Amino acid sequence: MTFDWERFKQSNVARIFVAYAVVVFASMQILDYLLPIIEAPLWVAQTLTIVLFLGFPISLLIGWAYQKTSADLSEDRSKADKGGFNMPRQKLIMIGLAASALFGFLGLVLMPYMLDQAAYSPAAESSRDQNILSNFRSFRSRVLLGATGVRGLHNTRTDIAISKDGMTLAYLDNQNGSRLYIRDLASVEPEDRFIGDLDLTNGSGLMFFSQDGEWLHFINGAQLARVRIEGGAFQIIDTGSSVLRSSFTAYDDKVIFSDTEDSQLHIIPASGGQVQSILPSMDGQAAEKVFTWPRVLPGNEYLMVTTSDSLTRVGIGDIEVLNVADGSRDIIIQNASNATYVSSGHIVFVRDSDLWTVAFDLASMSVMGSEVPVIENVETNSQYGFATYAISENGKLFYLPGSDVGSTLNSGIVSWISTGGDRVETEIEAGSYSNISLSPTEDRLVFTSFDASGAGSDIFVWDLNRKTLGRRTFDGVATNPIWSQDGRYLIYSHGNEGIKSVAANGTQQPKFLFESNSKTRPFGLSEAGELIFDMGVPPKMYYVSLADVSEPAENPAIELELAPQIVPFHALNLSPDGNWVAYVSNETGSAQVYVRPFPQIDRGKWQVSTTAVGAHPIWNSEGKEIFYFSGG
Structure with missing residues (x-):
C-alpha cells in the first residue's frame, strides 16, 4: 500500500496539523510578550506551554478518527438516500477543535493543582509568601541614566525617586555639583527635564513624590524643599531646621523629618509653619536613639522608621513601627534599615548591600513569615542606611546595581597635596579622619579620628618629625580641633556641652573654656585672643575674647x-x-x-x-x- 500524498494534503489531519502549528507558534509569541507585562507567575507560562503541546496530538487524533475514505463517502450517500444520519465533515472538524479547547481549559485550571497539590492546600496557604521568589516571574528592563558622577562623603552615584504610578522618575546628576532631573517614562522617547541645581552644603537630594503626585520633595542645603513636577522655583518649607540626609516623608500635606540637632523626628506642614516633635517626651533630653528613614504606612496613623545607636551605624539598626498619635514603638526587623511598605502586603528593606522582603500585616502591624532576599548587590552605604532604590505604589521597583560603598569610609588616608596636584601619603594608618589642621610651627598635625563604628571620636596629634601619633582626648565626643596661636594648646568641641582646651603635648587635663547645652564648634583664634565659634542649629557665629586659652572665658560673646x-x-x-x-x-x-x-x-x-x-x-x-x- 503506497502513501497517497495528494490525498493526505486534502485530509483533516493535514489541515489540523498546519492550522494547529500556526496557532501554537502565534500563541507562544503572544504569551512570551504578554505574561511578563502582567507579571504572571511562572507556573502560568509552564501550564500554558504544556496545554498547547498536549492539545496537538489530541487534535490530530480527533481529526484522524473522523477522516472519511471513498468507501465511507459512498456508504454515507447510501445512508442519506435511505434517510440515514450524516454528519458533515466541517462539523466533525469543529468538534475536534472544540474538544481540544475544552481539554486545554481544563488543563489550565487543574494543572497547577495536579503538579503541586500541597502548595494549594489550606495548610500551606500561609507559607506561600515565603516562596514568592521561587515561583514569581518578574518583568525587568533597564533605564539608562548615563554618567552621574559620585557624591562626596557618601560615595554614592545618584539618588532616585519614582511617582505613584511608576511612570515619572527623578534622579540626581553629581558630575558638576548636584543637578536634579525628571524623566517621563511613559514617553516613547523619554527626555530628561532639568529642574534645578541643588545646594550640596550639609546634605541634599533624597527626593520623593508627594501623595497627590504634584510635588517633588527633596533636601536642599540641609533644608526641606519642594518643587512642582512641571518645574519652577524651589520652595523652602522651613529655614529654621537642618535635616539629616536620611530621608523624610510626607502625608496629608505634612512633612516628617529627622533634625541634625537632636536626631529625632519632627513634623511640619508641607507649606511651612511651626515644627513639632513627634516624640514630645524626648524634648530637652538626650537622644535615646537616632531616628532615620521615616516612611508613612497606609492609613497615615503609623510610621516605619529606622532606629540606631549613632548616625554612622544606621545600617545595623532596627526597623520599628511608630504610632504617630502616642509615640509608641515596636521593633519588627533587626539589623536592617531603610524600609518601604509595598501594596502587595510586604516590606522591602536594606540589609548589607541587598534588598530583602517580608510579609507585613497592617491590621496587627507585625511581620509574617520569613525574611527573604529579593535583589542582591544594590548600591548602598551601610553606615548611613542609604540604598539607591525606589518603589512605586503599583509595585515597580527601581534600583541601581552596585555594592556597599560605606565600607570605604574607614579607609581614608591622610596625604599632602602640592599646588601642582602631586600627592604624597603620610605614614598615618588608614582610618576615618576629619578637621585636619597644621600647627603654627608646621611640625604637627591635629585631627579628629572616628572609631570603627563611627559612634565615637577623639583628638589625635601626629608628629611629622618623629612619625608618632598621640591621643589627646579619651571621652569619645571630641571633634573640630584648632591650634592656639603659639601651638601650645588645642581647642575643640566637647559633644553638646561646650568648648574645651587641652595642652597639645598631652601633659594637662582638658578644661572647659565655656559650657553650653548645644553643639558648639571652634573655628579660629586670633593673635588678640578672639575665639570664633558657632553654636546651635541652625548655627549662629560668635566670637569671644579670651584672656588665657587654658582658663574659662569671662567676657560675653558677640554675634557675627x-x-x-x-x-x-x-x-x-x-x-x-x-x-x-x-x-x-x-x-x-x-x-x-x-x-x-x-x-x-x-x-x-x-x-x-x-x-x-x-x-x-x-x-x-x-x-x-x-x-x-x-x-x-
Whole structure:
C-alpha cells in the first residue's frame, strides 16, 4: 500500500496539523510578550506551554478518527438516500477543535493543582509568601541614566525617586555639583527635564513624590524643599531646621523629618509653619536613639522608621513601627534599615548591600513569615542606611546595581597635596579622619579620628618629625580641633556641652573654656585672643575674647552676622594674621566662598569662588591665597 500524498494534503489531519502549528507558534509569541507585562507567575507560562503541546496530538487524533475514505463517502450517500444520519465533515472538524479547547481549559485550571497539590492546600496557604521568589516571574528592563558622577562623603552615584504610578522618575546628576532631573517614562522617547541645581552644603537630594503626585520633595542645603513636577522655583518649607540626609516623608500635606540637632523626628506642614516633635517626651533630653528613614504606612496613623545607636551605624539598626498619635514603638526587623511598605502586603528593606522582603500585616502591624532576599548587590552605604532604590505604589521597583560603598569610609588616608596636584601619603594608618589642621610651627598635625563604628571620636596629634601619633582626648565626643596661636594648646568641641582646651603635648587635663547645652564648634583664634565659634542649629557665629586659652572665658560673646542664614557647613577659616575670615554661604542660591574683614565684618564682602559650588576654604601660610573645593 503506497502513501497517497495528494490525498493526505486534502485530509483533516493535514489541515489540523498546519492550522494547529500556526496557532501554537502565534500563541507562544503572544504569551512570551504578554505574561511578563502582567507579571504572571511562572507556573502560568509552564501550564500554558504544556496545554498547547498536549492539545496537538489530541487534535490530530480527533481529526484522524473522523477522516472519511471513498468507501465511507459512498456508504454515507447510501445512508442519506435511505434517510440515514450524516454528519458533515466541517462539523466533525469543529468538534475536534472544540474538544481540544475544552481539554486545554481544563488543563489550565487543574494543572497547577495536579503538579503541586500541597502548595494549594489550606495548610500551606500561609507559607506561600515565603516562596514568592521561587515561583514569581518578574518583568525587568533597564533605564539608562548615563554618567552621574559620585557624591562626596557618601560615595554614592545618584539618588532616585519614582511617582505613584511608576511612570515619572527623578534622579540626581553629581558630575558638576548636584543637578536634579525628571524623566517621563511613559514617553516613547523619554527626555530628561532639568529642574534645578541643588545646594550640596550639609546634605541634599533624597527626593520623593508627594501623595497627590504634584510635588517633588527633596533636601536642599540641609533644608526641606519642594518643587512642582512641571518645574519652577524651589520652595523652602522651613529655614529654621537642618535635616539629616536620611530621608523624610510626607502625608496629608505634612512633612516628617529627622533634625541634625537632636536626631529625632519632627513634623511640619508641607507649606511651612511651626515644627513639632513627634516624640514630645524626648524634648530637652538626650537622644535615646537616632531616628532615620521615616516612611508613612497606609492609613497615615503609623510610621516605619529606622532606629540606631549613632548616625554612622544606621545600617545595623532596627526597623520599628511608630504610632504617630502616642509615640509608641515596636521593633519588627533587626539589623536592617531603610524600609518601604509595598501594596502587595510586604516590606522591602536594606540589609548589607541587598534588598530583602517580608510579609507585613497592617491590621496587627507585625511581620509574617520569613525574611527573604529579593535583589542582591544594590548600591548602598551601610553606615548611613542609604540604598539607591525606589518603589512605586503599583509595585515597580527601581534600583541601581552596585555594592556597599560605606565600607570605604574607614579607609581614608591622610596625604599632602602640592599646588601642582602631586600627592604624597603620610605614614598615618588608614582610618576615618576629619578637621585636619597644621600647627603654627608646621611640625604637627591635629585631627579628629572616628572609631570603627563611627559612634565615637577623639583628638589625635601626629608628629611629622618623629612619625608618632598621640591621643589627646579619651571621652569619645571630641571633634573640630584648632591650634592656639603659639601651638601650645588645642581647642575643640566637647559633644553638646561646650568648648574645651587641652595642652597639645598631652601633659594637662582638658578644661572647659565655656559650657553650653548645644553643639558648639571652634573655628579660629586670633593673635588678640578672639575665639570664633558657632553654636546651635541652625548655627549662629560668635566670637569671644579670651584672656588665657587654658582658663574659662569671662567676657560675653558677640554675634557675627556673616549671612542671612548661616549654613551648617560654613567651614569658616581665620587668616593667619587674624584679620580676615573665609567662609561658605548659599545666600545666592548655591554654596560659594566669601571673604570679609574680622572683626569689622561690615567693612566689605567679596566672593572668592567662581565655580558652580565652592566649599571648605583654606588659607596658605602667608594669608595671601585661598584654596577651596570646587563642584562639591
